[in-house]
Amino acid sequence: MSAREGAGNASAADQPRQELDAPPPRVARFAHGSRVPGWDLAVELEKDPAEIPDPSTTEVPAPLRDEIEAHMALYPDRRSAALPALRAAQRVHGWCSPQALEQVACVMRVTPAYLDSIASFYDMLETSPVARHSVYVCTNISCSLRGADALYETIARRAAEAQADVNVRAFECLGACDIAPMASVDGVYVGPLEHADVPQLLEDLRAGRPVLPAKQLARKLVADPQANTREFPEHPAQDGA
């Protein structure tokens, strides 16, 4: 559906279906081509081999070092701390930059390549520079059946128009199909989202306010009508990131 904007993705009749006489969609040729970052990159022969960084020449911010070391202490094998350590470094550096990887590698006593292979494996670890805020829009099946693809387009377009410091990504199932279509805004789940919510969402992000408090998943009661034997109030909203 990604190649066919809005095609057949809404359950209700509010979304027009694509007409059969519309221009044909294009097949994304070379879709696996060299747009994969790195495929076409050679090494720079004048560089030194990337070994475990030398602590005497690698500066690591003290709080980051402390956090990584605390994570390492939780596991029988220090390498288990790779994911938490990389997430911590990403918070500090904004993304898993080569410098960030070198710092983590230095503390964990592994090679930066080891961490790079991990960072590039996981979706939430960014291997190129990104905006400060993140909006992950679920575009997997359940959300897209309820209009997520069009929602993603809207958020991406509005964010671009507003030049917002926001990394809008279409994301795989975020595990919140009960509030489809939904998004995770700096880790806070909101939904079901309508196109009209988008300006407010971006404005809340910009202003540093809790995002769309009324639509936060944190507040929702369970759907099962017989779960609760009494009436309970909604849960409190999250503060946001």
Added chain:
Amino acid sequence: MADASSPRLLFADIDEPGLCNREVYERRGGYESLRRALAMTADEVLKELEASRLRGRGGAGFAIGKKVSFLPKGAAETYLVCNADESEPGTFKDRELMQKTPHMLIEGIVIASYAAGASRAFIYIRGEYELQADMLDAALEQARAAGYIGEDILGSGHSLSLVVHRGAGAYICGEETGLLDSLEGKRGNPRLKPPFPANQGLYRGPTLINNVETLATVPAIIRMGGEQYAQLGVETSTGTKLVSVSGHVARPGNYEIELGIPAREIIFDLAGGPPEGRSVKCWFPGGSSAPVLTADDLDVPYDFDSLGKAGSMLGSGAIIVVDDATPILDVAMKVAKFYRHESCGKCTPCREGTSWTVKMLERIDAGEATPMDLDIMASVQEHIIGNCLCVLGDAMAMPIGSMIAKFREEFEAHIGAAQARTGLGGLAASDQALAAQGAHEQQHTPQGPLAVVADDAQAPGQHGGEPGTHKGGA
């Protein structure tokens, strides 16, 4: 026979304010099961679990009692890992449990660790579930302070350390061996089995891996007694089950049902069915990995064996309903692209097969295919099924194969309509494809810098033609 008014073991008053705190949980009888279990021997606890015939709620449906009994006794350090990497599309039941009643999960983990003889436990929670991980961390702190976690729990001699480990976005880490590799700080590639985790799992030690819902059910089993628990549900599928219903239904959400009730009751009575004027075209009974069923199958009892007999599976207990207005091609494309994106790349049929399937679907969508391509696509799915290292390849091939089998006419109609739209016949289509390829290659010889080629079909935030889920989307 079970019905929709069966007991709520996991969801009972789940929205009670403060349930995420130890005091409220204890006031409702929380941690009583733990005290009771610790007063029994580990073998007795295991007996109760075996008697409950509780089958794993993560997807494979393997009985927890058996799993525990497979662990070698003594010898190496045994680990317990709770699989909270709930990533199967359409599944969100564990999320609700962890967020609202984290102590129930912790209590279940401590009891299971006692039965398994494990002294270290980890909860591997998907990185996206930040709220839920925070709730667990807070609850863990309370449990530790109350002596439910740590050294010599409640004076029983049993000790347990428990760490909440956050993932970072990879569906494959829900596969148990992929999870173990990820937890060890590696890429989440599945491992060859055998050895099975029970023998050689985390850090090569014996490891019990169970899903959140499975472990959260353990306190109820101890409270009720295994035999009593087994009275719920049907013969081979005992107990209650959380079902996540999503897609084209009026009330998407989680429902606790007794296994064995007809699927129709869940989809229509509980979740409200498709919107006015629409009907069910197909439904995934157990997440997007399950072969699709049609409206004809709505009266199949919702349990492990009945769904298996119907040609699908209960999987993670996630029902995704697709109404009759949705083109099947769109559903297939969504599913295929998801698995292509999430394939770890380790084994050949999955890595190449998912990628090839997407390319074929794209050609069908563009009107560049012939009905023969459906045969090829079906055959590719057959070549994937059963030949991969883990089940991810099958997880795409089974639903796609089922869609081709059950909706072949619609695929063919789509091909015909797309060709009519473009004025291309089958041969002409492939001629055009070849011409397009030739033109492309003329511009870009193998030595040419292809990195600069931009495809105008690529939407912002999309990468490599995927549904925008690749890194670096902006």
Added chain:
Amino acid sequence: MPRPQATMISFTIDGREVRAPENAMLVDAAKLGDVEIPVFCYEPKLGGPVGACRMCLVEIEGIPKLQTGCSTPVKDGMVVYTESDRVKTAQQSVVEFLLINHPLDCPVCDKGGECPLQDITFGWGAGVSRFIEPKRHFVKPLELSPLVAIDRERCILCYRCVRFSQDVAEDYQLVLLERGAHSYVSSFDGHPFVAPFSGNIIELCPVGALTSRPYRFRARPWDVEDAASLCTLCPAQCNVTLTVRDERALRVLARENTEVDDGWLCDKGRFAYQSFSADQRVLAPLVRDGGRLRAVSWERALSEAASGLARAGARAGAIAAGQSTSEEGLLLSRLMREALGSPHLDSRRAGTLPLSIHRALGAPALAARTSDLEFAHAVLVLDAEPINDAPILDLRLRKGVRRHAMKLAVASPHASALDSDAALSVRYAQGAGAPFAAALAAALGGDEERAQSLARDADADPVAVRELAALLRDTGERHPTDARAGGDQAGEVVVVWAERLTAPPNGELGARALLQIAQQLGMSGTQGSGLLEIPAATNSRGLREAGFLPNAGAGLCELPDEARAAARDARAIAEGLAAGELAALYLLHADPLRDLPDRELWERALARAGTVVAHASFLTEGIREHADVVFPAEAYPEKEGTIVHPDGRLQRLRAAVGHPGELRAEWRVLAALALALGLELDVPSGSAASAALFAAVPFYAGLTLEEIGGRGVRWQERAAASAFPAAEGLEQPADARDLAPLSPEAAALAGFRSVWDAPEVEFSPSLEFLFAGDAPREATPGSQPLAAATAAPDGGARA
């Protein structure tokens, strides 16, 4: 960990009954029944199976799903089908999947003709593809390192190369990035993959994705011949296969010998072949004429050498080192002793040891095999840095730790590349190996006081010495107390030590300490235990056994008293030359300025020497400035003869290419020279020289070149080993009072040259990068060019 014992079982494959070792993987067991199951990712050298490529799917009765043959251990009564329709369909589909994104550019691919992907596609593929979508294309080839080119289009993601980097070399520089169909092999952030063993990934690659930059497009497989040989560029003596075209070695590949190299090669061994055809190589006899070395006829060179040596007579000295064969050593020793009447010959860099100690250290009962490094309960690396002394042993030790739970201890003056795998690493002062070893011996013997005092002398942590003793003593399951060895027996322990441990000023102390350690650990006669020396030069062991020592003849026999009394060792030869007491020097593959300690002394010695005759491949400084006659030395592909591995394995060199230029076989040169000096050595052929060697050394008795064959023979495992002379007069105990103070000079003398710092590396264009920048030529351990290229284990990893 004891070596696994295999039980033979029977199973049925494609209707044939086959006997195989139980639990062998099906793909290996099938070979025993002449059934080939195709594989891409399976490579047992890399560790356990990963089951990634799915090429080896087979049908097993009683199991519904197809199983991977690479990971299924064979059991008694198993019934396997590899040719059923189901299996064929699966195999064809995997080939089809793999070729989806493979460019099929075989006509221009370096791997073409020797490519497993081609062979398997031909043998097990359907021959057609139903994939009509466009293939992906990338820029190719790209540099991965100065040695390796990568073609990512061709890669089938079998993981072999990254598994090598991560699980064998453990440098973790080569990884897989991204995931799924996007995955690709890469290093970190554009850094080149430079590591001591990087070239192995070329040979591991089952497609043309990783190719050798020096070999690319030099030949096609049908143009070349293979020749089995040995790499003589370091003491590890790895077995190799040379790719030969038009009388030139164009490539070096590993020739797996589990008792020597385990199937790997270091980059020096793999790429330094280029030096054999380097412009700088000496290809004709040279004579100094008017202060310069000029090419002359063989007759002139031989007569100049003969007259110079004849003039000196008994006042000549000889040094053998480097890559000399045992035969050359024997011939030169006879020339010296019999034709010139000179007893002054030496092949040890580390000075003289009493003959009794030589015999004790070389005794068969104390000899460890190379493979014992893998299966011992514990290994102590003592005063050695394998990556610089005999690189391939580094991989073997890592394998022991990783696969067989071997406990590794490292005792060295510098941070070691092996520290990351070591259960215990102990440091001491540079040059203090001997007192350290003595401290360990004392600790093992329970003499705590002496252990502490010696540890302080060595500037080592006394606690660490005690821990080390405990680790070695208490490791593994205890053997029943063996009266023969006395004391209480520990598990299997191997001590790997380098020749420098027995270097002045405390060489004898170090050697005696080794013998005490061996005794305390009950090594004598214990299978799997023992000592393994890494000598300073490739064939040091062979040269000593051939009698190229000042205090021993062939077979380490006693010399006549008068000869023994007068004989000078290398240092004394230098002093003699410098003082004018000696007049001539014969250098067999040695350049004292490079290979021997005390450069200043040797400069004086060479300057004053009347005649210097040298066999050399390259005009290194000492040769260039001081040699009067230079005979061109053969490179190993041209050479015939035998060399002895540090563990006692005699290995045979066979000529793979003809002699370039004016070169002559060196045994012929030595025989001609001896004849000119009036001695008939009676070696009409290379094999006659070998026969003379086998006859001269009692414990080689009865050996033939045929028996040595392609895999070599350990003489300790033959009956003639009983002729090894017993060590006598060892009783004199080493005493702490004998300890010479550790001066800075002594420490400097203890520095040995890394095998990476060699003319063969310097003159191989593709390895030139190892010398880039200001890498020190006169290197000490820990600062060699490549020592830094191994994964540093921890914060203190860099010296």
